[in-house]
Amino acid sequence: RNDVMRKTVQLWKTYDAFDTKSALWIPYYRAEATVAKPASKSVKASLYLHPAKDALLVIGNLSPDVVETAVKLNLSALGLAGRPVAARNALTLERTPCENGSLRVRVLPKSFRLIWVCTRRHGA
Numbered sequence: 781r782n783d784v785m786r787k788t789v790q791l792w793k794t795y796d797a798f799d800t801k802s803a804l805w806i807p808y809y810r811a812e813a814t815v816a817k818p819a820s821k822s823v824k825a826s827l828y829l830h831p832a833k834d835a836l837l838v839i840g841n842l843s844p845d846v847v848e849t850a851v852k853l854n855l856s857a858l859g860l861a862g863r864p865v866a867a868r869n870a871l872t873l874e875r876t877p878c879e880n881g882s883l884r885v886r887v888l889p890k891s892f893r894l895i896w897v898c899t900r901r902h903g904a
Contacts, residue, residue, distance in 0.1 A: 794870045798836045803828035815857045820849035832859030834898030841887035853881040870894040
């Protein structure tokens with residue numbers, strides 16, 4: 781079984797479903813100052829954004845250790861303030877805790893998580 785190929789296919793399906801081609805890309809060095817601030821210094825968060833609709837966060841762990849951290853989202857800057865939001869792991873579809881704009885994520889060493897955040901109306 782080619783597990784790498786299966787994961788790659790799932791990754792591309794996720795990017796297509798989110799429509800990353802029409803989304804605004806915000807790299808971690810801009811995101812941290814404006815829309816997504818990880819609590820851990822070894823974690824970086826970049827994202828694709830469809831303002832007022834949804835965001836696809838790429839949360840990377842640069843350390844050699846497992847990291848459990850929060851990522852604080854600026855819901856106003858994302859256009860999601862005042863609306864109920866939900867989050868899920870975009871590859872496994874498991875719900876990701878998101879309370880008051882703060883995500884809780886566990887990221888393996890030298891790895892990443894794709895987290896899809898949207899208004900509950902849009903189906904996260």
